[in-house]
Amino acid sequence: MIIDDEYYENAVLTGTHLLMGNYAMAEGCLAAGARFFAGYPITPQSECAERMSERLPQCGGVFMQMEDEIASIAAVIGATMTGRRALTATSGPGFALMQECMSWAALLEIPIVVGNVQRVGPGSGIVTLPHHGDVTQARRGGNGDYEIIMVAPSTCQELFDLSFEAFNLADEWRVPTVIMSDALLGHIHEKVVIPSADEMRKRLRLRKYTPDERLKFAFTQADKALENFEITPLPIIGTKYFPWWIASTTHSTKSGLLTENAKQAFETIQIKSYKILKNEDKIAMVEKFNLDDADVAFMAYGIPSRTAMEAMNICRKEGLKVGFFRMKTVWPIPVTELKVLMEQVKAIIFPEINLGQIAGEIERYACVDGKKIPVHLIPHTSGLHTPSQLVSKVKEVLS
Amino acid sequence: MSYIPIPKSPEKPEHPLGPFTNTGKLTGGLPIHLFCRGCGYGAVGQAITRVFVEENIDIKKYPFIVNVGCYSQMPLVLPGDCFMALHGRGLAVATGIKMANPELKPISIHGDGDLLAIGTNHFVHACRRNIDVVIILLNNKVFGMTGGQTAPTTPTGYRATTAPYGFEEEPIDSVELAKACGATYVARWTTANLRQFMKSFKTALDHKGVSLIEIVSQCITYFGRKNKMAEPIQTFRFIKDNAITIQQAKGKSPEELKNKWIIGEHVNITKPELSEIKYDLIKRHGGKK
Numbered sequence: 001m002i003i004d005d006e007y008y009e010n011a012v013l014t015g016t017h018l019l020m021g022n023y024a025m026a027e028g029c030l031a032a033g034a035r036f037f038a039g040y041p042i043t044p045q046s047e048c049a050e051r052m053s054e055r056l057p058q059c060g061g062v063f064m065q066m067e068d069e070i071a072s073i074a075a076v077i078g079a080t081m082t083g084r085r086a087l088t089a090t091s092g093p094g095f096a097l098m099q100e101c102m103s104w105a106a107l108l109e110i111p112i113v114v115g116n117v118q119r120v121g122p123g124s125g126i127v128t129l130p131h132h133g134d135v136t137q138a139r140r141g142g143n144g145d146y147e148i149i150m151v152a153p154s155t156c157q158e159l160f161d162l163s164f165e166a167f168n169l170a171d172e173w174r175v176p177t178v179i180m181s182d183a184l185l186g187h188i189h190e191k192v193v194i195p196s197a198d199e200m201r202k203r204l205r206l207r208k209y210t211p212d213e214r215l216k217f218a219f220t221q222a223d224k225a226l227e228n229f230e231i232t233p234l235p236i237i238g239t240k241y242f243p244w245w246i247a248s249t250t251h252s253t254k255s256g257l258l259t260e261n262a263k264q265a266f267e268t269i270q271i272k273s274y275k276i277l278k279n280e281d282k283i284a285m286v287e288k289f290n291l292d293d294a295d296v297a298f299m300a301y302g303i304p305s306r307t308a309m310e311a312m313n314i315c316r317k318e319g320l321k322v323g324f325f326r327m328k329t330v331w332p333i334p335v336t337e338l339k340v341l342m343e344q345v346k347a348i349i350f351p352e353i354n355l356g357q358i359a360g361e362i363e364r365y366a367c368v369d370g371k372k373i374p375v376h377l378i379p380h381t382s383g384l385h386t387p388s389q390l391v392s393k394v395k396e397v398l399s
Numbered sequence: 400m401s402y403i404p405i406p407k408s409p410e411k412p413e414h415p416l417g418p419f420t421n422t423g424k425l426t427g428g429l430p431i432h433l434f435c436r437g438c439g440y441g442a443v444g445q446a447i448t449r450v451f452v453e454e455n456i457d458i459k460k461y462p463f464i465v466n467v468g469c470y471s472q473m474p475l476v477l478p479g480d481c482f483m484a485l486h487g488r489g490l491a492v493a494t495g496i497k498m499a500n501p502e503l504k505p506i507s508i509h510g511d512g513d514l515l516a517i518g519t520n521h522f523v524h525a526c527r528r529n530i531d532v533v534i535i536l537l538n539n540k541v542f543g544m545t546g547g548q549t550a551p552t553t554p555t556g557y558r559a560t561t562a563p564y565g566f567e568e569e570p571i572d573s574v575e576l577a578k579a580c581g582a583t584y585v586a587r588w589t590t591a592n593l594r595q596f597m598k599s600f601k602t603a604l605d606h607k608g609v610s611l612i613e614i615v616s617q618c619i620t621y622f623g624r625k626n627k628m629a630e631p632i633q634t635f636r637f638i639k640d641n642a643i644t645i646q647q648a649k650g651k652s653p654e655e656l657k658n659k660w661i662i663g664e665h666v667n668i669t670k671p672e673l674s675e676i677k678y679d680l681i682k683r684h685g686g687k688k
Contacts, residue, residue, distance in 0.1 A: 010686055036499045057680040058687050062498040067524040071491035074484065074521075078464075078495025081482065086499065104485055237462045237482060237496060238503045244421045245474040247483040248467070 003033035003085070003204065007060035012197040021186040022047035024156040025115055025179060026055065028163030029087050031200050034113070035061035036086035038075035040068055040094060043127040044183040045117040048089045069094035073101040076112050083236040085167055089115035091183075092134050093124060096141065102176055103142025104248055106272060109219055111170035111234065115163070115179040117186045120382050129382035130182035132302055135357040138178045139331050145269055147276035149283060150178040150331040152301040156190035162328065168205045173283065174220065174231050175276060180330065182353070184384070185303050209233040214241040218256035222271045229275040276332050284334035287326040288341075290316065294323030296394055297345040299362065299375075301327040304351040304385060311390035322394055330358060338365045342373050347397050351378040351385045416448050422475045433472045437623070437631030439590035439616035440469065440537060444476035446593045447535075450600050451478050461506050461533075461604070462496065464489045466518075468510035469543035469618075487518030490525040493532045501674040504531055504604070511538040511552040515571055522573075526580035526609055528673045533603045534611045536573055539618035547621025554658040558625040570658075574665050577611045584610035585666040590617060591639045592662060599664060608672045615642065615660050 011030040019027065026048050029037075037052040039045070053063040066072045072088045079086035090098065095116050105112050120126035121133040134141075138150050149169050151162040163179050170177040194200075214233050221230045235242045243256050251257055252264040253271060276283065289312060291297060298308035305326050315322040325341050325348075327334060341348075342365060350359045359377040366373040376397060378385060417423040420430040434441050451458055458479035465471055467486040474481035484492045493505040514522050514536050525532060541559050542548040548561040551571045558565055577585045584606045588596040596614060603610035615638050617623065623634040638660075645663040648656060 007685060036495065038495060057677075057684040060681050060685055062674075062677045062681075064494065064498055066491065066494070067520050070488060071494070071521055071524070074488040074491035075495030075498070078492035079499035080495075081492075082496055082500040082503065084499045086495070100485060101488070237480065238459055238500060240459070242462075242480045242482075244424075244479075245481045245483070247471070247474075248485055249483075 011059040019192040024159040026051040028160040032167035036079040038072040069097040073098040087113040099141035106146035109174040118182040130184040154305040280332040281336040285328035289324040291323035297323040311387040437619035490521040512542040515551040526582040536613040583608035587613040589615040
């Protein structure tokens with residue numbers, strides 16, 4: 001990936017700021033070296049696009065307001081294929097329009113980054129209130145079997161850090177990455193500390209490839225058992241490292257050309273999914289608090305993490321043994337860490353700002369030696385849970 | 400590829416342009432194609448290859464964006480790198496490529512269903528923005544790849560697989576649409592005018608701004624067979640007879656011009672091009688916090 005050094009000092013807004021969530025997301029992406037933004041106006045994302053339109057020319061980049069969300073993500077795919085980091089940002093209804101292109105990017109392993117500032121759904125919903133309704137859609141929205149990575153920040157500082165990290169993850173695993181924000185997190189103003197440009201450069205994690213590595217294979221290769229994956233560099237349009245034809249139809253893994261052979265197609269489809277699923281221990285980021293002696297654990301991702309943290313502190317003060325397992329990445333599900341957690345606790349309390357889109361996924365792993373660990377979902381919408389809601393649920397479960 | 404038979408040695412005499420096509424490079428000079436008998440797209444592929452070879456143009460600066468349709472197989476007979484986009488989204492991808500790397504000039508190859516049905520929104524805005532892209536519209540008047548259904552360019556009254564009683568709607572004129580949206584180079588040719596198309600294509604490659612070149616082509620398998628023109632020469636003649644030049648079209652009434660294609664260079668003007676404006680912004684504001 002190409003990060004222009006002459007503008008990088010400008011892209012990193014070093015200092016301590018009071019930034020809105022949407023602005024923090026924009027600054028995080030600029031610090032990661034994003035040089036192209038294509039978007040369509042939609043509440044509650046508009047501030048991110050406005051900030052990008054002002055900052056991108058200062059940082060050597062181009063801002064395009066496209067005619068619809070489908071054009072936005074298609075333009076981002078085109079820009080990423082030229083070797084630049086690019087992103088788009090949208091909300092739920094726009095994200096639904098982008099699903100065909102997400103599926104296309106997942107097939108061709110194009111590392112695009114999509115920011116989803118979610119709002120209440122379904123339908124047009126409530127545009128200014130939060131609801132994590134696109135969690136399942138991010139992974140299963142497009143046609144076909146594929147996997148993506150989704151990061152879930154809970155503070156404006158984390159929006160900056162995880163937006164930055166999203167680009168690293170996308171490039172490292174060559175997969176579309178989604179930044180999960182929402183109408184609440186996008187609009188609150190919080191303290192964001194942005195380090196110096198040299199500090200941020202160290203965090204960039206750009207891989208250098210030799211010309212031989214670039215010429216070998218266009219797509220990820222794997223061994224026969226589909227356990228070890230070799231993620232090959234993205235073929236860059238306009239260079240000699242681009243194979244003569246990259247089609248949007250299923251290709252054979254070795255040749256990279258389109259195929260109608262069932263065996264080759266099965267191998268390709270499995271590689272696209274398993275390179276993420278079988279490496280979830282390296283990709284998933286979790287935070288664990290007070291789990292060593294916990295009877296009950298909260299589990300959360302995104303802004304309910306703040307409520308769960310507060311509730312855990314209240315419970316501990318009252319002498320209740322409560323821990324907190326926080327998912328900073330929602331997809332892929334951190335299966336290895338979950339198995340460790342299930343050995344430690346007797347029950348899980350899961351506050352989600354939707355009707356339980358991840359609780360169902362967790363229940364699959366909530367079983368130790370044939371004994372089920374109950375997952376108590378607390379669904380909600382259009383705002384945060386209160387800590388007292390969570391504390392009373394803990395008391396109910398422990399009694 | 401799994402279903403394309405690659406011959407061991409070329410049995411037919413070598414075409415001089417064969418070694419420059421993508422499949423010609425693999426087989427030692429004999430290009431492979433999968434077009435139907437009588438299809439005009441093979442000739443278009445040859446015409447494009449000829450321009451690049453004769454004018455000695457650096458093909459790496461012109462990535463092809465091939466959309467979804469019968470012409471999705473054009474990479475077999477084209478001379479350069481091809482990236483296939485989703486149905487109708489090629490121009491949005493071309494915008495992204497041009498804005499991220501302004502040294503490249505994408506050539507976007509569309510079908511009539513791709514550009515004027517699902518992709519019309521992107522077409523209108525690409526023309527309006529005057530991005531430096533060459534749009535080649537291959538108009539065979541039907542949706543060929545999916546089985547010959549009607550397209551927005553099917554002439555009124557003619558049959559297709561989803562219009563067994565004759566097409567009820569009026570077709571759209573891509574040249575008029577491009578003019579209305581502000582395109583700066585607009586031309587229309589047919590597969591009977593490929594020499595003029597090659598000159599037009601060269602002009603479009605040098606033109607700074609959006610260029611639209613439409614090529615009306617024959618589809619024998621669907622449009623021809625459904626409309627009693629099952630022999631390639633019949634459909635070819637049908638197109639040639641219904642194609643009139645701009646000079647001949649002057650002074651004719653709308654009834655006389657119904658279902659006719661007006662060929663020639665319709666527009667050739669200069670306007671500021673978008674990637675130049677965007678990169679000029681960087682020169683003026685780059686480096687300020």
